[in-house]
Amino acid sequence: MTNLENQKENIQLYSYVGSQEIFDAIDLKFTGYKILKINDIVSWIEKTSQELINDSVIATFIINENHQLVINDRHSEHVQCAGGKNVISAGEISFLIEKKDKISINEISNQSTGYCPKPESWKYVEKVLSKIGIEYPNDFTLAFxxxxxxxxxxxxxxxxxxxxxxxxxxxxxxxxxxx
Ligand SMILES: [Zn+2]
Missing domain, CATH: 2.20.28 (Rubrerythrin, domain 2)
Structure with missing residues (x-):
């Protein structure tokens, strides 16, 4: 989707509202990893040597203006994941990896004090997750x-x-x- 389409459909975009100090410290050329299909999650885990705890891995996520899921190491800022741009939602996401080809989302929240997205942004998150073809909860498992x-x-x-x-x-x- 383009920004014009977002506007037409009245989709709320969230701009960064966190500290200027954090914003100044990030490299805007770098963003997180786009997840367009389930295998992209496997690649991200391998490339970035993510550690699995109880078969799960937690990441920072944002939904970009083009309605794509973008993830990054859980210790990084959402604004880094977004390359400083506006988002449609943001929070934390946990993937449950049962086998390489059996990955689902067991937890997801809108916890991002950098963007402060509304719980209602779930409806757009859900559409993006459904496109990826991954199993996901009915709503944010933790909504702020x-x-x-x-x-x-x-x-x-x-x-x-x-x-x-x-x-x-x-x-x-x-x-x-x-x-
Ligand atoms: Zn106050």
């Missing part, structure tokens, strides 16, 4: 609601419906507010 504190600019994760900034105790907006 992010809010920006308008007083101290801290990025907050809403827990137990408490809309109070964890840094300055200011009241947080009821709606997503990073635009």
């Amino acid at each position: 609601d992010f809010r920006l504190c308008t007083n101290c600019q801290a990025i907050n994760l809403i827990k137990e419906d408490i809309f109070e900034c964890q840094v300055c105790a200011n009241n947080l907006d009821s709606e997503w507010n990073f635009d």
